[in-house]
Amino acid sequence: MSEEESQESIMWTEKYRPMRLDDIVNQKAAMERLKSMIKSPGNMPHLLFAGPPGTGKTTTALCIARTVLNKYWRDFTLELNASDERGINTVRDRVKTFARYADRRVEIPFRIIILDEADEMTSDAQTALRRIMETYSRGTRFILIGNYSSRIIEPIQSRCAIFRFSRLNEEDVVNYLAEICEKEAVKFDKAALPILSEAAEGDLRHAINILESASTLGEVNSENVRKTAGISxxxxxxxxxxxxxxxxxxxxxxxxxxxxxxxxxxxxxxxxxxxxxxxxxxxxxxxxxxxxxxxxxxxxxxxxxxxxxxxxxxxxxxxxxxxxxxxxx
Ligand SMILES: Nc1ncnc2c1ncn2[C@@H]1O[C@H](COP(=O)(O)OP(=O)(O)OP(=O)(O)O)[C@@H](O)[C@H]1O
Ligand SMILES: [Mg+2]
Missing domain, CATH: 1.20.272.10 (Zinc Finger, Delta Prime; domain 3)
Known part of the structure; x- marks a missing residue:
């Protein structure tokens, strides 16, 4: 979420996107390893986050950028979507421009490139990506994100520390949704949240979206949840x-x-x-x-x-x- 944006009009998934690693729900093992890794960021390797949708991968990458780069994070973080960009050449050009852009006045350990949906790239594109990573590895760290780490070619995997994200369990989802309802002053029926959690299948983004739609029907109760989840x-x-x-x-x-x-x-x-x-x-x-x-x-x-x-x-x-x-x- 951009801090300047109005709090009113933005979607709840953005409004409630955690800003710090400590606020990420669950994913305990990954968080512990990550936190110790970024204590001395100079030693941070490239990272690879793999796991199902809506479990906090992109959010975690942004939290890391914020922690490591502090107030400079916006200027020195490049977010690319591998499947949006027209092929590896665009990725290469953008990385090149980004890595060259120098502002020697600021003290940062490295720049960060977040490459979402990296597992959707063809293996040729990944081979090219590997070379790009090597060329720029002195001044930049890549955080590659995808649903399946097995779709990432071996030479890239072996250059990254791999973190696996898992689906969130019902208890975590229910507690998180209840918290949002309280903050939004939305009336909710406790029995409705487990139904919602089941519909979301461990995808917290999906859960929050159902919650937001159900809340527009008045109250978050079982009936409204069923109606909303059914049309997802x-x-x-x-x-x-x-x-x-x-x-x-x-x-x-x-x-x-x-x-x-x-x-x-x-x-x-x-x-x-x-x-x-x-x-x-x-x-x-x-x-x-x-x-x-x-x-x-x-x-x-x-x-x-x-x-x-x-x-x-x-x-x-x-x-x-x-x-x-x-x-x-
Ligand atoms: N572990 C989590 N803790 C807190 N919020 C979460 C978590 N996972 C997902 N969310 C919520 O869902 C939204 C989407 O999360 P995020 O973008 O990190 O998912 P993702 O794992 O990158 O999913 P995708 O694979 O679809 O890109 C966040 O803005 C946040 O509101
Ligand atoms: Mg993502």
Whole structure:
């Protein structure tokens, strides 16, 4: 959150984004290691944060920048999104400009480059990234962030200290949400928060977003939470996957189109949530299902027509569901 922004209009996820490592909820093991690492920042290696969405990775990276660089953190921290930027060349150019920009009057141990969604980069791009990291490693530290550390090439992994973030448990989520309700003076029913936590599946950002929407309906009670959680993109993707596995291809496809066209869900996000759903369902033929997901993931990356591809994916899910006589619970 930018401190100058008005407190009124910003989303709760930004408003309640922790500013200090001590305020990060859970992730205890990672926090302890990190805190001791930045005590003498000169020795801090590059960092790699891996873990599910909404568990505090980006927030932690920003907290580190604030702690290590103090009041200079804004000027000497570069945040890039690897999947937004048009390829590795843009990343290289921006890193170059940033690393060159010199202000010798300030005493900082190094500049910080936060590279979000690094695991979405192709391995060629990662190889180039590795060279960039080497070229600039004297004056800069990289904090790479991604959902899966296994998608980061080995030579980069071995140059980073790796930190794993885990989904937040119900108790932590419920306590955090209750705190927000109190600060916002929003009325809430204690029984509603565990329901909300379950819907969010350990993703605190998702939980806070549901909470904020539910609060606009008046009170945060079970009914309002159900209403709001039900219309979240993630829950809808789950419905689509279930329909597809049941072989109801047309219904699944109609809902998919509504999701992407009306709700504006991106095809990549659809795939990401669909994959989460499939893993959670614990299908006996998960291996086969994962291969299918990976195939379409690749096709979308290389730019095949998304709607055609996702429809084909739904059809394949229908076959996978039929093989095991799938029935949704
Ligand atoms: N461990 C946490 N402690 C406190 N707040 C958190 C935590 N995790 C997430 N949040 C809340 O969720 C928001 C999003 O967190 P953050 O951006 O750090 O997630 P992320 O792990 O980077 O997710 P993604 O993989 O989707 O980028 C934060 O602004 C904060 O409000
Ligand atoms: Mg993030």
């Amino acid at each position: 993109g993630k829950a809808k993707v789950k419905d689509v996957v279930n329909l597809a596995l049941e072989g109801k291809l047309n219904d699944a496809r109609m809902q998919l189109i509504e999701l992407t066209r009306v709700y504006g869900l991106s095809e990549r996000d659809f795939l990401k949530y669909a994959n989460e759903t499939i893993v959670k369902l614990g299908l006996p033929n998960l291996g086969e299902a994962s291969e299918v997901m990976a195939k379409y993931d690749y096709r979308l990356i290389v730019g095949a027509h998304p709607e055609i591809q996702l429809t084909a994916l739904l059809a394949e899910l229908g076959r996978i569901g039929r093989d095991i006589g799938f029935k949704s619970k």
